[in-house]
Amino acid sequence: MNSKHYTTVGGKRRKHLYLDVPQAFIPELAWFKVMLYVATQSSEDLFCMASVCSLFNTLANTPQVWNTISMEKYQDHPNWYYASTQVRHFMEQCRACENREAIFREAFDVFFRQGNVEALSGMLVAATAGHMEAAYLVGLLGMSEIGQSKEEPGML
Structure with a gap:
């Protein structure tokens, strides 16, 4: 609904039209x-x-x-x-x-508090979606996994 307002400037009455909807021209x-x-x-x-x-x-x-x-x-x-x-x-x-923060929080809870390794897939989804903490944890956990898999059996 539009509303009309009048102002007087320099002895002349001017009409102003105000639009009540912000999306009128955008x-x-x-x-x-x-x-x-x-x-x-x-x-x-x-x-x-x-x-x-x-x-x-x-x-x-x-x-x-x-x-x-x-x-x-x-x-x-x-x-x-x-x-x-x-x-x-x-x-x-x-x-x-599927908010990336919600995915990260759920994966974090399941992985660290409940010890379920399957939650890493949720962490990877959040990291891929751009969640910085998830990317950091996936990177850290990935480095520890890579470091362990390159060692030969029996070596410390």
Whole structure:
């Protein structure tokens, strides 16, 4: 809905047209790219942006945005969030959309806390998706594996 406002400047009345929708002159794809960038920087800013209009709300709830959203604010202590259903929903949505931080956290938990070596595949997926900590751990674990496999049996 558009609204008209009038101002008087120099004795002349001038009409100003204000558009109530931010996407009026900018293509949806451009807003989507902005939304993706905001998602990588701050989940709080993304949620504020999503509350601006229905287009932003729709864009914010796409799997691509949830795949890239920053989980930095919510540290990896699931027990802390049992009281907050909103935070739990946020974490579950990130896992469902294969967010690289969510993949890393799950693989880290399964590998280091539960001792399951099969979790390394999840760590590799997160590293391939660009998660820096996962890449570092995959590199360290890979170097230790390479170092062990090159040694001959019986040598220390």
